[in-house]
Amino acid sequence: MMDFDISPITNSWQFLARALGVTILLSVSSILLGLVIGLAVGAARTYGGRVVDSALGLYVDSMRAIPVLAVLVWVYFAFPLLIGHSLNALLAGILGLGLHLGAYVSEVIRAGLGSVRPGQMRAALALGMSPWQAIREIILPQAVIRMLPAFGSLFVIAIKDSAIASVIAVPELLRQSQIVAGQTFRPIEIYTAAMLVYFLLCYPVARGVDAIYRRLAPLGAS
Amino acid sequence: MTLDWSVVWDYRWQFLQGAAMTVTLTVLTMLLAIPGGLLLAFMRMSPYRLISMPATAIVEFFRATPLILQIYWTFYVLPVALDIRMSAFTTALVGLTLNISSFNSETFRAGIQSIRKGQWNAAYALGMTKSQVARKIILPQATMRVLPALASTWVSLFKDTSLVSVIAVADLSYVSLQIRAQTYRILEVLTAMAGLYWLMGYPQAKLVDWIYRRFKVHE
Numbered sequence: 001m002m003d004f005d006i007s008p009i010t011n012s013w014q015f016l017a018r019a020l021g022v023t024i025l026l027s028v029s030s031i032l033l034g035l036v037i038g039l040a041v042g043a044a045r046t047y048g049g050r051v052v053d054s055a056l057g058l059y060v061d062s063m064r065a066i067p068v069l070a071v072l073v074w075v076y077f078a079f080p081l082l083i084g085h086s087l088n089a090l091l092a093g094i095l096g097l098g099l100h101l102g103a104y105v106s107e108v109i110r111a112g113l114g115s116v117r118p119g120q121m122r123a124a125l126a127l128g129m130s131p132w133q134a135i136r137e138i139i140l141p142q143a144v145i146r147m148l149p150a151f152g153s154l155f156v157i158a159i160k161d162s163a164i165a166s167v168i169a170v171p172e173l174l175r176q177s178q179i180v181a182g183q184t185f186r187p188i189e190i191y192t193a194a195m196l197v198y199f200l201l202c203y204p205v206a207r208g209v210d211a212i213y214r215r216l217a218p219l220g221a222s
Numbered sequence: 223m224t225l226d227w228s229v230v231w232d233y234r235w236q237f238l239q240g241a242a243m244t245v246t247l248t249v250l251t252m253l254l255a256i257p258g259g260l261l262l263a264f265m266r267m268s269p270y271r272l273i274s275m276p277a278t279a280i281v282e283f284f285r286a287t288p289l290i291l292q293i294y295w296t297f298y299v300l301p302v303a304l305d306i307r308m309s310a311f312t313t314a315l316v317g318l319t320l321n322i323s324s325f326n327s328e329t330f331r332a333g334i335q336s337i338r339k340g341q342w343n344a345a346y347a348l349g350m351t352k353s354q355v356a357r358k359i360i361l362p363q364a365t366m367r368v369l370p371a372l373a374s375t376w377v378s379l380f381k382d383t384s385l386v387s388v389i390a391v392a393d394l395s396y397v398s399l400q401i402r403a404q405t406y407r408i409l410e411v412l413t414a415m416a417g418l419y420w421l422m423g424y425p426q427a428k429l430v431d432w433i434y435r436r437f438k439v440h441e
Contacts (some may be wrong), residue, residue: 064377065423067384069395070416077402078412156286163288167388174291187298195287195295202286 008184009193019176020197026093026162026172031155033098038105045106046113047131056106063103068164072096076168093165093172101158108150112143145213145220152209156202163198173197229407230414240397241418247383247393251318252376258319259326266331277327284324290385293317297389314386318379325375333368334360369437373430380423394418 009016041060045053063071076092087095116139124134166175173194181190230237265277284292296317301308308316337360345355387396398415402408 061424061427062420064427065381066416066419067381067395069384069387070412070419073395073399074412074416078409081409160286160288163290164385166290174288174294178294181298187294188302191291191295191298195291198287198291199283203282206286 004189005186006189006193008180008186008189011184012180016173016176016180019171019173022090022171022176023159023162023173023201026090026097026165026170027155027159029094030097030101030162031158033094034101034105034154034158037098037102038109041102041106042109042113043135046110047135060103060106063100066100068097068100068161069167071100072164072168075099089165089168089170092168093162093170096168097158097161097165100161101154104154104157105151108147108154109143111150112147113139115146116142142220145216148209148213148216148220152206152213155209156206159202159205160198225410226407227410229401229405229410233401233405233411236397236401237394237414237418240392240394241422243391243393243397244380244383244395245422247314247318247386247391248376248380250315251322251379251383254315254319255322255326255379256372258323259330262323262327263330263334266327267334280320281324281327284321285328289317289321289382290388292321293385293389296320310386310389310391313389314383314391318383318386321382322375322379325378326372329368329371329375330364332371333364336367337363366437370430370434373433377423377426377430380426381419384419 041056045056045060048056072093075096076087076089079092080087113135120138120142121131121134124138125131129137162172163174165172166178169175177190177194181187184190262277262281265273266281268274268277293314297310297313300306300313300316341359341363342355345359350358383393384395386393387399390396395415398411402411405411
């Protein structure tokens, strides 16, 4: 059967800790990029009229149809040929993951904005607020709370998807684990440890967002 | 930069074979992961902790770790731990099925628990047994409610099959990356790969939207 030897992990813990740092950096950056894209696309589709809605709908549905892996390899290998300029792997990873995540974020934003009754917008406009003021001060604060559970699952997905960036050699946790596993011939220990680390990263995020939502849920009711 | 799209046509059969493998993996995984998900869901709802605890652990673990790592893990660890030999295809199928079963189980659990308690009580009052109630009253209604979520999972699964390329299963992404390496027509081949995924995935995404509208629950 198996004999479990954790020395490959303890011997290269600094190497793996740095890789964990890259995983966190990659996840957080792609979440931020995804939020910016998602907010812009979601708001534009909700308030921007039919033409804008269908044009951006094509982007959203395309991202829902194409695997993250395909987006990542395209951004890293093919896109630089188009612009004639090579792309750093980490940057390509953030771009690809953020572009993919943004489509999903935009759907959450759109559902959240749409869940606030139209009467509230009309009431705000009747009080003399500008449309942007009404969105910012009346609609968004309620919508954001209702979006929290969905954001929670998207954040977990973002952390998990960051591991796919190993395919384009971003030095994140999975990629560096592969390197250690290859050098030490100890894939079982390394991959099991990596699995535990990802679990410890994802599970608290999922539970944490749930807990925050339970406390804030009444504020989102209308 | 000169583009030479003829490479896509020259390798059309390889691309199509890869696409066929992607579809095969999607269909087979879902066929296995529906009973798998039901089993995990019923285990998790069991009043006996000895049954519910392992199911909870499996579901939470597979939902909170990256699928790509699960595939590596299935590839390296499972054969040693269980002392069996598996082909790359079987490994991919096992990894995908474990993952999707976990997601399905949560879908089924939510669907079953969304049926009001009163329906169980009413059926019991009519003299039905527990399995009769589950089969004839609860499951038919729950099926309609889980359909949208199942459809979403189907599309994610279709996309996620691309990850089996890391253990050299000849799906669309693996084949495309091979053709890219052979021909060096990187932009053309990778664009064709994304385009093929788009052609297959876009109608599915649209179908999911339709299912959501069609099966929306009105309480």
